[in-house]
Amino acid sequence: MPRTAVVTGSASGIGRATRDLLAQRGEAVIGVDVHDADVVADLSGPEGRAALAEGVRRLSGGRIDSVYAVAGLAAPAPATVAVNYFGTLATLAGLRPLLAGSPSPRAVLVSSMAALLPSDAELVSLLTAEDEPAALARAEVLAKAPETTGGLIYSSTKLALSRWVRRQAASPEWAGAGIPLNAVAPGIIATPMTAAMISTDEQRQALLERVPMPLNGIAEPVVVARALAWLGGEENTHLCGQIVYVDGGSDAVIRGDAVW
Template sequence: MARTSVVTGSASGIGKATRELLELRGERVIGVDVHDAEVVADLSDAAGRTALVEGVRRLSGGRIDAVYAVAGLAAPTPATVAVNFFGTLATLEGLRSLLSGSRAPRAVLVSSMAALLPSDEDLVALLGICDEPAALARAEILAKEPETTGALIYASTKLALSRWVRRQAATPQWAGAGIPLNAVAPGIIATPMTAELIATEQGREALLKMVPMPLNGIAESAVVAKLLAWLGGEENTHVCGQIVYVDGGSDVVLRGDSVW
């Protein structure tokens, strides 16, 4: 029987490329997004997160094989905290029980190499204890200076997501239930999220200084989609709690000998 996969952020960029690749491989995809999706849901709030779980339950008949949590924002605003961190957790935790009927259940989220860039310690700590009201309040303060402190919000959400994967993957709920839980950490990918930043040579150069990509430079969404599809596919039986960098080498350049 064809696999049924849920892809959030399916209307654009990496989510759209993932959806297209899975469909090409004969899978059924239930897309989730704020527009142009089977389940239209806003993952920034409780009502949208409930709509996601109910919508997927209804459309799938209660059994899915993989969850790809891709939806995200990069704006220096509290909404980025709500969608990137709490929306992603709500997706994975809310849909986990629907994976129990699959013979090869899988879960993958999209973090970022930005987890290696400067972040806000207080915000990361609040995300570490999953305190959404306090995290949103902290982001509100950071957002007052969009260019400086606001810019730390995105990296903080991705660092916290990567840590969440590490903390959760080996637990009874995930590994113990036979579900590999992993993340990908892309470098710069050409999507609507980065379009403005990489539209000019000057913009590209400035971004590549921060995110060096010696191997093949800025990538297309399909590059990330192929890795996601492998981590979320049947072949992946033993990759557990990994943050797989698909970043043209930025992790290597920035972290060097830090092998873990």
């Protein structure tokens, strides 16, 4: 029986590449996005998060094999907190019951190498406490200076997501239920999210100074999709709580041997 996968953010970039790759490999894919998707749902709020779970339950008949939580925003705005962190957690919590009937259930989310860049400690701590109203209020304050503190919103959501994976993966809900839970942390990927940041050579060079990618430079979205597909596939039986950097080397350059 072919596997059934759910991919959020399926209308664009990495989510779209993941949807296409899994479909090419013969999987049934349920795409979720705010537009052009099998399940149209806005993951920034409770109604859309409920619509995601309900829509996937209806289309899948109540059993899925994998969840790929890819949807995200990079805007220096509170919506980035709502979608990247709380939308991702709601996706995984809402769909976890549907994984129970799979012989090889898997869950993967998309963090970022941005988790290694400066972030806002207060926002990260509110995210870790899963206090959405307070986190949105803190993001509102940070967003007042889009060019400086606003940029900390995105990295804070990704740092908190990576931390969440580390803390949850070995728990009874995930490892205890036989579900490998992992993340990928991409470097710079050529998608609509980054198009305006890498449209000139000068911009590319400036960004590559912050995010060094000595191995093959800026990547196409299918590169990340392939890593996601392996983490969410049957072959992955024992990776647990790993943040897999698909980043052309930025983690190795920035953190060196501080992490094993």
